[in-house]
Amino acid sequence: MPKKPRAAKPNEKGNIVKVHPDRGGTSEDKPLFSFYLLQSSFNIKACSKDEKAQLxxxxxxLSGLPWKNLKTxxxxxxxxxxxSRDSIKVAIPQEITEDVKHFIAFRCFGKAPMIGxxxxxxxxxxxLDPKFAVYDH
Incomplete structure (x- = not known):
């Protein structure tokens, strides 16, 4: 049974609490996908109809496989x-704190990566990076 999402709490500036790296979950869990932080310059609006279907x-x-299978x-x-965080060539959203040291990239259509x-x-x-601009490949 999936864990219930934690309620977001505002910080002292009234913004949503910053995102933190993996603090749990198991290798047996199957991934859930969130597009809440998808950046406007690299989002699904720029994708063709075929790319959207492939995504x-x-x-x-991917959502049918446990994390342990995805890792291997x-x-x-x-x-x-x-x-690694320092390999990212575009602005990292401010909601992603410095304790997120690395990102992962899944291929989403062709060899184009979906990075998060x-x-x-x-x-x-x-x-979503069909032009391969987010990091050196």
């Missing part, structure tokens, strides 16, 4: 690759 199919495939699968298959990070069971997508 939906990829998410469906090839990065151009159902797996992912780790990307894992927090417990959830993969938070931040960038």
């Amino acid at each position: 939906a199919n990829r998410i469906h495939l 699968s090839p990065r151009h298959g159902a797996g992912y690759e780790k990307i 990070y894992r927090q417990e069971q959830t993969f938070h997508a931040i960038w």
Whole structure:
């Protein structure tokens, strides 16, 4: 049974509390996907109809596999690759705190990556990168 999401609490400036890195979840969990932090310059609006369909199919495939399988699968298959924070060439959203040291990239259509990070069971997508501009490949 999936864990209930924690309620967001405002900080002293009235903003939502900053996002934190993986503090739990197990390798047996299957990923949940969040597009809440998807950046406007790298979002689904820029995708073709075919790319959107491929992305939906990829998410469906990935959400059926436990994290342990995703970790050991090839990065151009159902797996992912780790990307260090200092390899990111675009602005990192301010909601993502410095304690997030690395990101992960799943291939979402063709070899184009969907980049984000894992927090417990959830993969938070931040960038869809069909032009390969977010990090050096």
